[in-house]
């Protein structure tokens with residue numbers, strides 16, 4: 001410890017290890033000192049594990065969030081229209097941002113969406129969009145503000161200076177088994193969203209096998225923690241708890257999810273993707289104070305026009321053909337009957353192993369890798385007909401993907417009742 005530091009990391013770790021509350025001063029100091037490199041990675045790892053095991057109460061979590069916001073710059077992503085953002089806690093086939101951002105912009109709001117990359121079995125919005133030839137994720141703050149004013153929607157990478165404490169801590173949590181902690185997840189997500197400066201935020205908190213939080217009770221607790229932080233910071237905020245035990249839509253991967261999103265923007269696409277896009281759009285527009293029904297805007301092609309302008313503004317060619325895989329492997333239905341199970345986690349891991357995702361944050365992803373689900377639970381299937389279509393540029397990856405799919409689907413004579421897509425809404 002430098003002689004000028006007001007406290008010691010060991011005392012802060014010990015307090016949480018012994019199930020104490022951290023004081024505001026301890027939280028402010030430890031987050032700041034970690035960002036400055038005074039608190040070492042091994043000390044922050046120990047503290048993250050103590051928080052993982054012993055938790056933080058709502059006041060500690062709010063203070064931790066504020067300290068992470070203050071570790072970097074805050075953007076005032078304002079425009080002439082009300083700004084409203086959406087954040088998903090991550091799922092399999094979750095391409096909703098792609099149709100949603102241009103749809104909500106076409107309805108009159110401004111949508112600044114600073115998005116992430118995939119890690120593990122859940123995909124990343126930026127990886128998906130980068131399969132569009134020419135599209136670039138990195139924009140300056142001036143470019144973001146200009147695009148919000150001219151197009152109304154921007155989906156891009158967070159600027160370098162946004163919540164640097166979270167960037168460091170998230171990378172550390174990823175390698176220390178401390179990701180799945182409600183106060184750490186809630187403060188991580190909300191620090192970035194608060195620093196971004198939108199007026200309103202809708203959270204899509206996933207629940208089920210393909211989500212961080214697998215049970216409804218845990219997802220509800222995470223949603224409540226997120227909403228509480230937002231309310232304390234004066235944000236207009238809601239959380240929808242949505243189903244993630246089955247992949248969303250039929251496409252899982254990068255280019256394949258862009259293609260499916262374009263289908264939705266052109267008035268088609270799978271029912272569940274359309275339903276969730278409209279549910280989130282309604283909530284975002286309501287928080288933005290706009291009484292517009294998004295359904296006709298989606299059906300009319302106006303949202304598709306905004307999509308084309310949004311992609312072109314970031315150097316992408318919305319009409320360019322998307323990358324095609326070098327190799328396609330078909331998984332047939334094992335018997336006649338009804339598909340009763342298609343496990344989001346198994347399909348997500350398989351797509352990841354085919355090259356759609358990355359194991360380490362510096363790994364590249366394959367634009368063309370992914371899976372097309374030819375059937376969803378409740379659909380009738382016939383023995384030998386295509387069930388899952390695996391796309392990859394590296395055929396050696398297929399056996400590992402097939403291992404991930406072992407037990408991930410089931411066909412039987414019984415009909416499967418679909419789970420509701422939106423379980424509940426928590427409003428701030």
Ligand code: URA
Nearest residue numbers: 089170184185188189
């Ligand atoms: N997404 C984040 O941004 N942070 C987490 O901790 C988990 C998911």
